[in-house]
Amino acid sequence: MERKKQALLLALPASLALLLFFIFPMIYILIRTLAENGTADFTAFFTDPFYLDILWTTLRVSLISTAVSLLLGYPTAYYMARTPSRLKQAMVIVILFPFLVSAVVRSYGWMVILGTNGLLNQFLMGLGLISEPLKILNTETAVIIGMIHLLIPYMILSLVGVLQSIDPNVEYAAYSLGASPMTTFTRVIFPLSTPGIISGCVLVFTMSMTSYVTPKLLGGSKFRMMATMVVQEINVSFDWGAAAAISYILLAVILAVQVVVVLTTGKYMKRMGGGKNA
């Protein structure tokens, strides 16, 4: 009883702060929006092809970014996990460093590279490969490149943690039992690393769905994703109802992804011993 009281006392400050400044406003504004306009703003979103297109763009960009991050991140993480510590240390720094540099700065770097007069076009035209500058900046491609750059460190770090915890002897055991490298990978390493893959993908997908800076800076004024649209509705169209609808729909999508992942992988994770923290 005494200990329970202590636990509650320790949990109290953070709980109250969250309740007062986070949970309450989130619910209050939702209720207010519904009370003022009913579900009109939400139905407008789902019936207007303009908004649906934005949702689709957001999903598409996020899925592509997640897939490419996994595809490139997995071999990188595997290599890091199996590399002597000196080299790994250097790679961790390279991966953490852009991770600590703001999205604004990183997007700016890509603007310098990908712009019409940017380094990439200068380089390609200098070589005579193209005569007209390529238009990459202010397109979806630029956003995806920036997004991968922003998020691949999260993917790699999720994967390295799990891959590192796989005993290399498990691999040798598979070889000794006659498994080819390919079989060892598909039957042993890959299944053991699924907790990292899932958590990495969910993280990257969610962050990409909600990202604001990268689409705003690299996508230009005509490229819209959910997050940039919220700001545009507030600052440009002054349509707060639409902003509310987009905000809460985006939140619902994120929560739905979390719930689906927990429901579908819960059993699997349990069988695997709950991942690395078991």
Next chain:
Amino acid sequence: MATLELQHLTKKFGDFTAVDDMNLSVAEGEMIALLGGSGCGKTTTLRMIAGFTEPFSGTILVDGKDVRSIPPYRRNVGIFFQNYALFPHMTVFENVAFGLKLQKLPKAEIRERVENMLSLVKLVGLDRRYPRELSGGQQQRVALARAMVTRPTILLLDEPLSNLDAKLRVEMQVEIKRIQKELGITTIIVTHDHEEAVSLADRVIVMNAGRVQQIGTPQEIFDRPVSPFVADFMGFSTFLHGVAGPEENGLLPVKCGSHTLHVRTDGGADIAPGDACVLTIRSENIALAKEPGDNVVSGQVRTSTYKGHTTRLEVTGCFDETVYPALSEYTEHKEGETVQLYFPPERICVYKDEKKMEDQ
């Protein structure tokens, strides 16, 4: 140095009774071993004495005073934890000095006492190392030094030797006993290893499912366990079931299968003729016999395992149950060979077969 008394000590976790009406009185400077399997309540008992958990009922008296209301940090009980629980962010010196610094002793005195203690546990020169830089045996001795340097009134050792290899374990048994006697601290040691309990303690307490099964000197427990459970725990491996006959001249005949074994009871056993009973004997007390006689039964060797100082046989065909003699002289026995085994009457323990009595 102090006396310790536990009276009707009981601990419940929900419906589960971890310690059930435990009574014990420990003399000044005595070393007691709490022996039992996992979940028998021995560690819970330790935690109650230390004050980490409150008893459900019962009292704990130190030097005759009830300590239940004293918080754990004022009880002055030294504890050695099973996994040592050394502070990883402190050096050996800082670990050992921790308790003394809290007492706000002068620096010079702290240094002197820590150094004395480190030399007592033979760790001189390692005081600037961190725990992770020490071997298992060295860490163990740091933990011991840390628990004793504050001159606790009572020392509690929780499985002190379980993480050590066999050779180190024997060395440390000697060390612990030497240091404990040198400082004369009242000590309770928790262990699941009967050899450790017997070689370290002045008295041994065997526990099972929260209840005390037997309290006695190592010899008593080792030679005369009070129940088949305690016998099993103390390493007896041959158990025979039979039916008692009438006692004659201090010898109780028990018919086991087609043979009758005589057990020296001298009237001490509460067994009536016709009672079902259990016999048990230590493997090393079973001997080879040259010729037939009383308490000599022949059987066939099934396996023979050379154990260095003994040869352990598995013999069937004597009784319904298998017999496991441990022979001290090395003799080669082939599989299927017939041997004659002698069961000394004064070495056999006999108990009423409670299970069978209940079934009837």
Next chain:
Amino acid sequence: MRDGHVNWLCRLVAVLVMLFLVAPLVVIVLASFTPTALVTFPPQGFSLKWYANIFTSSTHFMDGLVKSLEIGILATLLDVLLGVTAALSICRYDFRGKNALLNYFTSPMYVPSVAFAFVLLQLYSQLGGVPGMLRIFIGHFIIILPYVVRNTVSVLHVFNWTLEDAATSLGANPVQVFFKITIPLAKPGILAGALLAFLYSFDEVALSSLLSTPRFITLPIRIMNYMELTFDPTLAAISTLLMVASLVLIILMERLVGLDMFMK
């Protein structure tokens, strides 16, 4: 590794990913020293004028820096208090609903910061008269709390609680146990969490841009505003300075707690 083929492929991908990650950062550093407004490669000459420009022209970067530091430091300090106590309540005691409580403490992570920013904006407009600093501060201290909680929990999760018992048996009272044993041992997690939380606040854009007032604008917003008007290497110069600061921080972290903390 027996398998040269897979390993070769892994190494190639790893090298390419590293180059990909570093490329824009290297470009920024080089760009900050070019004398021309248009960044060219190879750079034509060397100049520090863009660095000077940060201070001499009306970029307001220094004003933004001060405001960002104020918000970041205050929000992080508050969250270390809230987050460490919250993490302790989850890890130190065994009770049903522990996981639910952890999810509650980390719930701001699952909410898009734009959505939260919008909600706060509406709330403030109803309340009226909420000063600029407080507007952003409330948003930031909520959104970064999960980082402190999660990193502290990751250490306390594997914490050997027997150490507290050991200290208690040696005469340490609960307060002494907390400050001499628990906090020093949880320090790597707390520091890592605090660093991530601070950086998140320092670099945060969505909340800050919606909630800022003309008199209270943080550095990232200043940079973005500048970018919309003038696209010159002054941006590269301020970016380079920020990267140097990050580099210093990461080296400091490596010294203090080791980088493994970030791979949990």
